Amino acid sequence: MSVPSIRKIIRVLRAELDKLMTLTVTWLTLLATFILNLLLAAAFTSVALQGAAGTQSILNTGLASMGYLQVGFIILGILAACSEYTGGQIRTTLTATPWRGLQLCAKYLGLAFITVPAAFFIAASGVLYTFIRMSGTAAGVAVDTIIAALAGATAYLTLTTLFSAAIGALFRRSTPALVVLLGYYFVVSPLVREYLTRFKNYFPDTAGYYMYMPPSPDEINVLTPLQGAGILLLWTLIVITAAIIFYRKRDA
Template sequence: MSVSSIKRFTRTLRAEMDKLITLPSVWITLICTFILNLGVVAAFTSVGLKGEAGTQGILIIGLSSMGYLQAGFIIIGILTTCSEYTGGQIRTTLTAIPWRSLQLTTKHLALAMVTIPAAFIIVVLGMLYPWIRIRDTAVGGDITPLTKALIGATGYLTLTTLLSAAIGAIIRRTTPTLVILLGYYFIVSPLMKGLLRSFITYLPDAAGQSMYRPSSTDELNALTPVQGTGILMLWALILIAVAVVFYRKRDA
């Protein structure tokens, strides 16, 4: 890359980061997700205190809110790419940054830079609470499974956010994208688990769940964390590439 290309990239990334961190709806969603996460984990921890939990039990409790967490991060991804179409702000963006592929790519990069620490902190606190409450009755003290699950859950939430942002960029409307994605994650996918077990393993949510869930003999969890990461990453990259193609060919 030439010096001018590097400067263009850094300036565009800085502009996208500034837009993202000044978007109130993103921070409101993060705060609500954080509060909901602690509430769900606290409720499951209270149940876990009634018996011996062990490290595996602490892990299960700490991840009990992942379904709700993914909803919050899906919303963040959608808001990131769809918010500019409300009121026509996208025209101002494209006037200032006419390089569409660069602009959309750096938007996703900025989103990842915000999502990774946010997801890490929320997941850490979600696991820390049951660990503090249950550690006195826990059987065994190996924290390796907790560490692996923490990394996997952070990666899953980040890739899910990027995937949601890409679909938002394709559809360009907040409400339809929310309906489609939340409908898929919370209605369609659970229904499909009992019908198409071999196929659903390779869908984004099922593959991604293997990144952080404890190993199981269930067919749904047959993928290893590395395989699950690869499949979910491939989904995200394909959808981002499709979003870039659509973005380049459409009018603002």
């Protein structure tokens, strides 16, 4: 099998991006995630406004929905990876693109192109809503701090999407991949943080938390945003590598 040229690589990337862009469920998932984030931002802001005036943090309140917001991006990653297996379209894809590793990497890159602006817009909408509601009562936040937090939130949601897409590629079915990931994020990880405190910072969601949320003053053994990003990126690359290896060895 010949090595793909630059022109072929660009064509594969364009094809994968077109498939993701024309997938209706992609936009439905992002729209539902956007609406859910605004509802959660409204709820968290209302709760914060009932507290003592001047003690609320606009940034912490605006990003408080991230733990739930990530579910939409987990679903997005899984659907992007598993949608072609549902109707057997994966056989057509592999016939047209015999370079399996290239094809899967192009899918992840195309997914990142869609996720980055969507993640920034959705995360920023929650912070903006909170800022409008709490600007008269909450403590001020520097602009560069907000930008850094939004950049961290965008990177976290993007890496989470790619991580989920790699898990989806390993399972090749949406339901088991979703059960495993939601079970990890909402059951396993909270238990790990509770009982294995020495190791909690090395798990992907905990490390990613420090990418966008400033630690409270009484927290110890915290990570810097760069350290959190490095750990989450390493986890993502490990799972993507495993997905590519299995993808190249398995039948369609």
